[in-house]
Every structure is written in C-alpha cells, then in structure tokens.
Amino acid sequence: xxxxxxxxxxxxxxxxxxxxxxxxxxxxxxxxxxxxxxxxxxxxxxxxxxxxxxxxxxxxxxxxxxxxxxxxxxxxxxxxxxxxxxxxxxxxxxxxxxxxxxxxxxxxxxxxxxxxxxxxxxxxxxxxxxxxxxxxxxxxxxxxxxxxxxxxxxxxxxxxxxxxxxxxxxxxxxxxxxxxxxxxxxxxxxxxxxxxxxxxxxxxxxxxxxxxxxxxxxxxxxxxxxxxxxxxxxxxxxxxxxxxxxxxxxxxxxxxxxxxxxxxxxx
Numbered sequence: 420x421x422x423x424x425x426x427x428x429x430x431x432x433x434x435x436x437x438x439x440x441x442x443x444x445x446x447x448x449x450x451x452x453x454x455x456x457x458x459x460x461x462x463x464x465x466x467x468x469x470x471x472x473x474x475x476x477x478x479x480x481x482x483x484x485x486x487x488x489x490x491x492x493x494x495x496x497x498x499x500x501x502x503x504x505x506x507x508x509x510x511x512x513x514x515x516x517x518x519x520x521x522x523x524x525x526x527x528x529x530x531x532x533x534x535x536x537x538x539x540x541x542x543x544x545x546x547x548x549x550x551x552x553x554x555x556x557x558x559x560x561x562x563x564x565x566x567x568x569x570x571x572x573x574x575x576x577x578x579x580x581x582x583x584x585x586x587x588x589x590x591x592x593x594x595x596x597x598x599x600x601x602x603x604x605x606x607x608x609x610x611x612x613x614x615x616x617x618x619x620x621x622x623x624x625x626x627x628x629x630x631x632x633x634x635x636x637x638x639x640x641x642x643x644x645x646x647x648x649x650x651x652x653x654x655x656x657x658x659x660x661x662x663x664x665x666x667x668x669x670x671x672x673x674x675x676x677x678x679x680x681x682x683x684x685x686x
Contacts, residue, residue: 459543459544459545459586459587459588459590459591459658460541460542460543460586460587460588460591460592460593460594460656460657460658461540461541461542461543461584461585461586461587461594461656462540462541462584462585462586462594462595462596462654462655462656463538463539463540463541463582463583463584463596463654464538464539464540464581464582464583464584464596464597464598464652464653464654465537465538465581465582465583465652466535466536466537466538466554466579466580466581466582466598466600466650466652467534467535467536467579467580467581468534468535468536468556468577468578468579468600468648468650469532469533469534469535469577469578469580470576470577470578470631471533471576471577471648472574472575472576472577473573473574473575473576473646474573474574475564475567475571475572475573475574475638476571476572476573476574477566477567477568477571478564478565478566478567478568478571478640479564479565479566479567480562480563480564480573481562481563481564481565482560482561482562483560483561483562483563483643484560484561485509485510485530485560486510486530486531486533486558486559486560487507487508487509487510487530487557487558487559487560488507488508488509488511488512488513488528488529488530488556488557488558489505489506489507489513489528489555489556489557489558490505490506490507490513490514490515490526490527490528490554490555490556490557491503491504491505491515491526491553491554491555491556492504492515492516492517492524492525492526492537492539492552492553492554492555493517493524493551493552493553494517494518494519494522494523494524494539494550494551494552494553495519495522495550495551495552496519496520496521496522496548496549496550496551497547497548497549497550497657498520498548500519500520500521500522500550501519502517502518502519503517504516504517508528508530509530510530510531511529511530511531512527512528512529512530512531513527513528513530513556514526514527515527515554517552519550520550521541521542521543521544521548521550521656522539522540522541522542522550522551522552522654523539523540523552524537524538524539524540524552524553524554524652524654525537525538525539525554526554526555526556526652527556528556528557528558530558533558533648535556535558535600535648535650536556537554537555537556537650537652538554538652539552539553539554539652539653539654540552540654541594541654541655541656542656543591543656543657543658544658545590545658546658547658547659548657548658549592549655549656549657549658550655550656550657551653551654551655551656552653552654552655553651553652553653553654554651554652554653555649555650555651555652556649556650557647557648557649557650558647558648559645559646559647559648560645560646561643561644561645561646562643562644562646563640563641563642563643563644564638564639564640564641564642565640565641566640567640568640569639569640570637570638570639570640571637571638571639571640572635572636572637572638573635573636573637573638574633574634574635575602575604575609575610575633575634575635575636576610576631576632576633576634577600577602577610577631577632577648578629578630578631578632579600579612579628579629579630579631579632580628580629581598581614581626581627581628581629582626582627582628583596583598583614583616583624583625583626583627584596584624584625585616585617585618585622585623585624585625586622586623587618587619587620587621587622587623587656588620588621589620589621590620590658590659591620591621591622591656591657591658591659592619592620592656592657592658592659593617593618593619593655593656593657594617594618594622594655594656594657595615595616595617595618595653595654595655595656596615596616596617596653596654596655597613597614597615597616597651597652597653598612598613598614598615598650598651598652598653599612599613599614599615599650599651599652600612600613600632600648600649600650600651601647601648601649602632602646602647602648602649603646603647603649604636604638604644604645604646604647605644605645607636609634609636610632610633610634611632612628612632614626614628617655
C-alpha cells in the first residue's frame with residue numbers, strides 16, 4: 420500500500436500528482452523560452468619584435484653599454500584579483516608572467532638578440548565580470564656615431580609580427596585588444612605601430628600583421644644618444660548577466676497558488 424495514501428485521500432493524491440506534473444512542465448517550458456543566464460567574452464593577442472637593424476650612411480655606430488632588457492606582466496579581474504611581475508637583465512633575458520582567474524599575460528625581452536615578445540588573453544565564461552591582461556617589454560642603450568665627418572643619416576628597422584582575436588556573444592559586454600610598438604631616440608619617435616580595437620555584444624574581430632617598420636633620421640657624430648624600444652600588448656573583456664527570467668518566476672508562482680486553491684476547495 421502506498422504510504423502517501425495514509426495521509427491523503429486517493430482523489431486528493433491524484434490531484435496533487437496532476438498539478439505537480441503541470442508545475443514541472445510549466446517550469447521546464449519557461450526555462451526553454453527564457454534567455455540563458457551566461458555571458459561570454461574572449462580576447463587574445465600576441466606580438467613579437469625582431470630583426471632589429473641600425474645603419475648609418477657614413478661613420479660607425481658604437482654602443483656604449485650592453486643592452487638592458489625589462490619585462491613586465493600584469494593580470495587583473497573585477498573580483499579583486501591582481502597579480503604582476505617585473506624583471507630586468509643587463510645583456511641577458513628578462514621574463515615576466517602573471518595570471519589571475521579569467522586573465523593571464525607573459526612577456527620577455529632578450530638583450531642579447533634584441534627580441535621582444537608578449538602574449539596575453541582574457542576569457543570571461545559568464546557572469547558580471549571584467550578582466551584585463553598587460554605585457555610590456557623594453558630594450559634600451561646608449562650609442563654614438565664616430566668617424567662620420569659631420570651629420571649622418573641613420574636608418575632604423577624592425578620586423579613586427581602580431582595577432583589579435585576578439586569574440587563576444589549576446590551577453591558579452593565588450594572585448595578589446597591593443598598591440599603597440601615605439602622606438603625612440605632621445606625621446607624622438609622614430610618607429611611607431613599601434614593596432615587597437617574593441618567590440619560590443621555579438622561581435623568578432625581578427626587581425627594579423629607581419630611587416631617591417633623602417634625610418635631614417637639625421638644624427639650627429641660624437642654625440643651620445645639614448646635609444647629605447649618599447650612594446651605594449653593589452654587585452655580586456657567583460658560580461659554582463661541578464662535579469663532573472665521573470666516569466667519563469669511568474670509562472671511558478673501562479674502554478675503554486677493554483678494548486679493551493681484547488682486543494683483548499685477539495686479539502
């Protein structure tokens with residue numbers, strides 16, 4: 420004998436079963452027709468600077484010290500996560516990495532081979548969250564030109580390779596990416612590249628760059644110059660959680676109230 424029958428008459432028990440099944444059906448249907456409670460935002464980028472060249476139209480370029488390398492990485496999120504690392508090297512390799520939930524970044528600067536590299540990414544799987552990742556690398560030195568006999572034209576060149584990818588769904592608030600490179604002599608910008616973009620919900624963007632940056636400027640012999648190569652890679656993203664599905668809540672409340680009313684009348 421079913422133990423529930425000890426507490427409910429058979430007719431009331433069948434009635435409860437019928438309306439319980441109806442309630443389950445209503446809740447399931449409302450879940451299917453309501454928007455999903457999730458967000459999605461991803462951003463990824465990579466950058467490499469290599470094949471550094473520096474030639475003068477006459478005379479000789481003399482570097483006064485070994486190159487200094489600096490690397491910095493930082494990752495943050497809106498939940499309070501914040502992690503960063505900085506390293507430097509005189510004539511060697513400097514590396515840094517940082518990660519928190521939803522974001523990570525890596526960077527390296529090679530003073531021996533004059534190579535700068537960074538990568539980073541943000542992945543927001545859902546919820547009201549924002550995160551960012553930053554990778555920065557610096558190479559710098561001092562130089563002079565000797566034996567030129569007067570003003571001389573100096574040509575600078577680097578090979579830059581970069582890749583950026585952004586993706587959001589309907590609940591992704593935004594995704595952004597920027598890769599930038601600057602080579603300067605005594606504060607004067609000689610080479611420059613900056614590729615940046617940001618998208619909103621239901622967006623996507625992919626960009627790849629591979630090319631040589633070159634420029635020529637006049638300099639003077641027997642004068643000390645400071646040369647700085649700075650690379651910056653940044654990624655960011657954010658998600659937004661939609662409002663609770665009011666249809667589901669309304670249907671659930673109505674169904675429960677209706678069952679109570681029927682049971683009260685049949686009691």
